[in-house]
Amino acid sequence: QKEVEQDPGPLSVPEGAIVSLNCTYSNSAFQYFMWYRQYSRKGPELLMYTYSSGNKEDGRFTAQVDKSSKYISLFIRDSQPSDSATYLCAMSAQGGSEKLVFGKGTKLTVNP
């Protein structure tokens, strides 16, 4: 079993929809939770990060972490065609080298 599980999709929504992306994890040492956006053949781009449990909002994006359930979410409001990309969750344990452990990524398409 992978440390981080993420539904690969694909997920297709109409423009303006609310998108919910999720990951579960098994390693209780993870303390830092990130969401990256990756366009085809490009490097991952850091969208948001949160520390421990709680919510964080940045414009149309909201990240939620529930450590008791080992479950994290990314919500995208008023989705746009430019949001079409693969979204990867990533996690890191406190201390050490802070290497990232990624989910497989969810491919999102927002249709005009």
Next chain:
Amino acid sequence: AAGVIQSPRHLIKEKRETATLKCYPIPRHDTVYWYQQGPGQDPQFLISFYEKMQSDKGSIPDRFSAQQFSDYHSELNMSSLELGDSALYFCASTSRGPSPWEQYFGPGTRLTVT
């Protein structure tokens, strides 16, 4: 703002050849990470360096080696290349200060082994 620079962007090699990938971190970043992303796969951690010293090692084959230089750039050396080494290789950099998990990725080097 300056980003992570990787070179070359594309590389084609034959089996058993060697390859060297280079990474130039964001200015004032002291930590470099290397990740390998196979087709349709998530990035897998290979190795990391902090202040020119190896800080962690992941699933990196013994055929691969890496180092970080005094100017903080890093090179990943790959020998006896195999078909399975074909992948996107990403370098990420961060500052080990307040938010070391906040890693910024370069555009990647696409390695094709034929």
